[in-house]
Amino acid sequence: MAKTAHGESGPGYSRLGLVSTLLPAALFFFFLSCWAAIQRGEVVGIDFPWMPSLDLALSFRLDGLSLLFALIVTGIGTFVSLYSSAYLAGHHHSGRFFFFLHAFMLSMLGLVTADNLLLLFLCWEGTTVFSYLLIGFDHESAVARENARQGLLVTSAGGLALLLGILLLKIAGASWTISDWLHGEQLLREHPLYPFIFAAILLGAMTKSAQFPFHFWLPNAMSAPTPISAFLHAATMVKAGIYLLMRCHPLLGGTFSWTFTLVAVGGVTALWGAVQALGPMDLKRVLAYTTMMALGILTMFLGGQSTETLTAAVTFLMVHALYKAALFLAIGSIDHQTGTRQLDRLGGLGRSMPLTALAVAAAVLSMSGFPLFFGFIGKEIMYAGALAEELFPGFTATVALFANALMTAVAAILFFGPFTGSWIHTNETTPMRVVDPPWQMWLGPLLLGGLGILFGIIPEWVSSALIEPAVFSIHPGREEIRLVIFHGFNLPLLLSMFTLTIGAVVYLRRLVICRTIQTGIASLPLSAEMCYAGSLTWFLRNAEVVTNRIQNGSLHWYLLVIVATMTVAVSWPWLGSLKSVLLRPAGAIDPTATALALFIAAAIGVVVTAGKRLAAIGGLSGVGAGIALLFLLYGAPDIALTQLLVETLTIIFVSLVLLRLPPIVQARKRSNRRRAFDGLLALAAGLLLTSLLLGVVQAPLDRGLTDFFEANSFLQAHGRNIVNVILVDFRSLDTMGEIIVVVLAAWAAVTLLRKPKGP
Amino acid sequence: MESVILKTATRLMVGLILIFSFYLLLRGHHEPGGGFAAALVAGTAFALFVIAEGPAKVRTAIRLRPTTIAMLGLATAVAAGSAALLSGQSFLTGMWWGPGEELLIGTPLIFDIGVFLAVLGAILAVLLTLEDN
Numbered sequence: 001m002a003k004t005a006h007g008e009s010g011p012g013y014s015r016l017g018l019v020s021t022l023l024p025a026a027l028f029f030f031f032l033s034c035w036a037a038i039q040r041g042e043v044v045g046i047d048f049p050w051m052p053s054l055d056l057a058l059s060f061r062l063d064g065l066s067l068l069f070a071l072i073v074t075g076i077g078t079f080v081s082l083y084s085s086a087y088l089a090g091h092h093h094s095g096r097f098f099f100f101l102h103a104f105m106l107s108m109l110g111l112v113t114a115d116n117l118l119l120l121f122l123c124w125e126g127t128t129v130f131s132y133l134l135i136g137f138d139h140e141s142a143v144a145r146e147n148a149r150q151g152l153l154v155t156s157a158g159g160l161a162l163l164l165g166i167l168l169l170k171i172a173g174a175s176w177t178i179s180d181w182l183h184g185e186q187l188l189r190e191h192p193l194y195p196f197i198f199a200a201i202l203l204g205a206m207t208k209s210a211q212f213p214f215h216f217w218l219p220n221a222m223s224a225p226t227p228i229s230a231f232l233h234a235a236t237m238v239k240a241g242i243y244l245l246m247r248c249h250p251l252l253g254g255t256f257s258w259t260f261t262l263v264a265v266g267g268v269t270a271l272w273g274a275v276q277a278l279g280p281m282d283l284k285r286v287l288a289y290t291t292m293m294a295l296g297i298l299t300m301f302l303g304g305q306s307t308e309t310l311t312a313a314v315t316f317l318m319v320h321a322l323y324k325a326a327l328f329l330a331i332g333s334i335d336h337q338t339g340t341r342q343l344d345r346l347g348g349l350g351r352s353m354p355l356t357a358l359a360v361a362a363a364v365l366s367m368s369g370f371p372l373f374f375g376f377i378g379k380e381i382m383y384a385g386a387l388a389e390e391l392f393p394g395f396t397a398t399v400a401l402f403a404n405a406l407m408t409a410v411a412a413i414l415f416f417g418p419f420t421g422s423w424i425h426t427n428e429t430t431p432m433r434v435v436d437p438p439w440q441m442w443l444g445p446l447l448l449g450g451l452g453i454l455f456g457i458i459p460e461w462v463s464s465a466l467i468e469p470a471v472f473s474i475h476p477g478r479e480e481i482r483l484v485i486f487h488g489f490n491l492p493l494l495l496s497m498f499t500l501t502i503g504a505v506v507y508l509r510r511l512v513i514c515r516t517i518q519t520g521i522a523s524l525p526l527s528a529e530m531c532y533a534g535s536l537t538w539f540l541r542n543a544e545v546v547t548n549r550i551q552n553g554s555l556h557w558y559l560l561v562i563v564a565t566m567t568v569a570v571s572w573p574w575l576g577s578l579k580s581v582l583l584r585p586a587g588a589i590d591p592t593a594t595a596l597a598l599f600i601a602a603a604i605g606v607v608v609t610a611g612k613r614l615a616a617i618g619g620l621s622g623v624g625a626g627i628a629l630l631f632l633l634y635g636a637p638d639i640a641l642t643q644l645l646v647e648t649l650t651i652i653f654v655s656l657v658l659l660r661l662p663p664i665v666q667a668r669k670r671s672n673r674r675r676a677f678d679g680l681l682a683l684a685a686g687l688l689l690t691s692l693l694l695g696v697v698q699a700p701l702d703r704g705l706t707d708f709f710e711a712n713s714f715l716q717a718h719g720r721n722i723v724n725v726i727l728v729d730f731r732s733l734d735t736m737g738e739i740i741v742v743v744l745a746a747w748a749a750v751t752l753l754r755k756p757k758g759p
Numbered sequence: 760m761e762s763v764i765l766k767t768a769t770r771l772m773v774g775l776i777l778i779f780s781f782y783l784l785l786r787g788h789h790e791p792g793g794g795f796a797a798a799l800v801a802g803t804a805f806a807l808f809v810i811a812e813g814p815a816k817v818r819t820a821i822r823l824r825p826t827t828i829a830m831l832g833l834a835t836a837v838a839a840g841s842a843a844l845l846s847g848q849s850f851l852t853g854m855w856w857g858p859g860e861e862l863l864i865g866t867p868l869i870f871d872i873g874v875f876l877a878v879l880g881a882i883l884a885v886l887l888t889l890e891d892n
Contacts, residue, residue, distance in 0.1 A: 637791040638791045638792075638793075638796075641791050641792070641796050642795065642796050642799070645796055645799035645800060645803070646799060648799075648803055649799055649802050649803060649806065649882065652803070652806045652810075652886075653885070653886070653889065656886075656889045656890065657889065717853055717867065718788070718853075718855060718863050718865065719788040719789060719867070720788070720789040720790070721787060721788055721789050721790055721791065721792070721793070723791075723793075724787045724788055724792070724793040724871075725788065725867075727793060727794075727795070727871075727874075728787075728788075728793070728794070728867040728868075728870050728871045728874070729853045729867045729870075732840065732851045732853075732867070732870055733850075733851055735836075735870075735874060736836055736837075736840065736851070739832065739833065739836060739873070739874050739877040739878065740833060740877075742877060742878055742881045743826075743829040743830070743832070743833060743877050743880065743881050745881070746825075746826075746829065746880070746881030746882070746884045746885050747826060747829075747881075747884070749884070749885045749888070750825075750826070750884045750885060750888045753885070753888040753889060753891075753892065754888055754891075755891065755892060
């Protein structure tokens with residue numbers, strides 16, 4: 001048995017993983033069964049109202065683009081889940097893993113099939129959350145936690161921007177129903193809010209799809225288990241941004257700012273990713289940078305308008321998904337079987353892991369765009385699309401040429417590095433027999449790599465069935481798109497040959513070039529990641545300063561702030577009517593009530609001047625009892641009873657706590673001026689409340705509710721005590737909420753009060 | 760607190776206060792009282808018990824954990840509210856059974872018992888934890 005890279009995973013397979021693979025597989029076949037209908041131009045959809053008042057509907061809709069994405073998500077999801085069942089065999093958290101994996105997949109699936117923009121946003125956030133949990137799956141590693149947090153912060157910041165964009169869309173009068181967009185109003189592009197909408201949505205897409213300068217989280221996200229990386233790079237997460245741009249294309253695309261920004265951002269991302277892919281020794285990191293390059297290319301092509309440019313984007317999306325998933329899974333196998341994925345420690349695996357080698361060979365040939373492979377067609381289409389681009393054909397074609405050439409070199413490194421040459425696994429003391437992984441782990445890469453050949457030889461299968469419907473769900477009008485195995489001798493073919501030549505030269509000179517790139521990157525004064533780290537530190541430091549100032553731990557200060565805020569904020573609008581309230585002639589004075597009021601005032605005097613806590617508590621209970629008597633006097637026995645009981649219990653609780661505190665004298669160190677200020681504030685707050693109550697009493701009393709309850713309490717609810725009938729029958733939902741709050745509060749108090757266990 | 764007088768008085772008082780609390784709970788629908796007030800009265804009985812005998816004895820006496828009592832209360836209230844769902848009416852609609860207008864058993868009473876248990880459980884939880892320290 002081969003040694004495993006992850007100490008916690010063992011031989012065999014996870015039964016849960018194998019069974020749960022049925023979910024993506026079943027979904028895949030469901031979407032496959034919709035294929036024929038979609039190809040005929042029909043649209044499959046379901047629609048449930050959810051919160052109509054918020055324009056939020058559970059509406060899902062399958063058109064060509066959604067179908068393409070759904071097939072990629074569920075198809076690759078099936079292989080990823082199958083692969084993980086062996087990769088994570090025996091892992092003690094495998095249940096959690098498969099839950100996260102499938103939840104992640106379902107979020108992505110919801111995202112690409114949502115017809116309601118708010119629903120799309122919810123799923124968008126779902127992918128953010130689940131990718132966070134998956135990147136940080138190895139939660140005992142500080143690096144994994146840090147990387148997961150980085151991904152979460154960057155992508156959720158973009159999510160907020162997207163939400164802003166969605167809200168602005170509504171303000172600008174656009175529909176939140178995505179299917180309205182294709183043939184909808186074209187006025188949005190002239191709307192004054194257009195630049196803001198475009199910027200906000202673009203920001204969401206750029207962070208999600210790791211576009212420069214938000215690209216840095218993607219290479220770090222490889223601390224996720226390798227099958228997750230495969231899923232995240234090939235089918236989900238980063239493709240969400242691309243999907244969003246594709247969806248928004250008919251609504252927002254076509255302006256100069258759209259084309260210019262997307263071409264510039266995508267071009268820079270593609271080149272920067274391609275250049276960085278040459279440097280690292282870690283195979284997964286190499287792949288991460290090639291994904292960045294691919295995302296850049298996709299963004300750049302989405303800047304265009306013509307059918308050719310969009311066809312190039314959609315085709316390359318498929319090409320990339322197939323080879324990237326195969327490569328990630330295969331590299332995971334190498335890591336799993338040998339215990340390393342460092343280029344300089346691997347070699348000669350071709351003979352001992354033939355099936356993996358075959359899969360990688362097929363994938364890298366597609367990646368570098370060799371004739372007869374799907375990647376070749378993708379590249380031909382790409383050059384044709386670049387040349388058909390309206391505004392910047394030269395720039396687009398040049399970027400595509402260089403990025404593709406570097407990809408060819410990287411593809412060669414990916415294959416020749418681990419699989420040829422001699423075994424150079426230097427750190428291993430005992431030689432070990434490396435074999436292919438179990439079938440769950442080689443089947444996926446091999447099939448995905450094989451599809452790259454199949455679609456390369458018979459591209460007609462996908463061109464009319466998948467790519468054409470996808471392109472025309474975001475592009476008005478419909479014409480036939482035919483991909484063929486060979487497009488004839490033309491400029492794209494020349495560029496293709498040129499690409500392979502440059503790639504070969506770069507591969508042969510890779511040592512010099514890699515060293516130059518490494519030293520070049522190391523000497524850069526500023527990187528996007530440094531900006532991220534700097535701003536994070538700045539935020540944390542300032543948050544600490546602010547928190548320490550506001551929450552300084554002094555109860556006195558908290559009460560002061562609360563009472564002062566209430567007094568100022570309420571008296572500001574109330575001052576105008578204060579005069580009429582206070583100058584109202586007093587009615588007849590009730591001697592009993594006056595006596596009670598005097599008693600309460602005296603009790604308050606005791607509380608304020610008491611030298612001992614027990615005396616203060618006694619004064620407080622006097623206040624409570626006096627108020628209960630007032631209630632009784634004015635004919636509210638229920639409230640009086642409750643008030644008296646609450647008062648009794650409160651006194652018991654307060655005594656239990658307060659009598660353990662240090663003597664009151666120590667707390668009296670506050671200066672007289674401070675005490676005078678506190679007293680004045682208390683008086684002001686009391687006066688304010690008194691005047692408010694007087695004002696309330698002056699308004700005519702609406703007896704509608706009282707009459708209703710008096711009339712119906714006994715007839716409908718069989719009770720004569722109206723207060724209780726209201727509590728347990730008429731408004732019992734309120735009571736339900738209140739007892740839940742009471743129980744939760746008690747629970748929280750118990751948790752805070754409980755003695756910590758252990759030392 | 761070690762006090763023979765308090766302990767002896769408590770032994771008599773706790774039972775009486777609890778009976779009074781039960782009386783308050785049942786009469787609540789027609790006269791002042793009800794689940795919340797009854798729970799407060801029962802809370803004072805247990806507070807007396809705790810002060811006289813200490814929290815450990817109270818915990819043995821009530822058998823269930825306070826939080827369990829509170830959860831039972833919430834469950835009772837939800838169950839009382841759900842009874843209406845079975846006959847197709849909306850949640851928390853009052854349902855009544857009985858021979859005549861003067862002797863009726865209804866879900867509002869069961870709901871009130873739920874309120875009683877939830878509030879009593881909450882009081883007990885905080886009271887006992889405070890005294891544990």
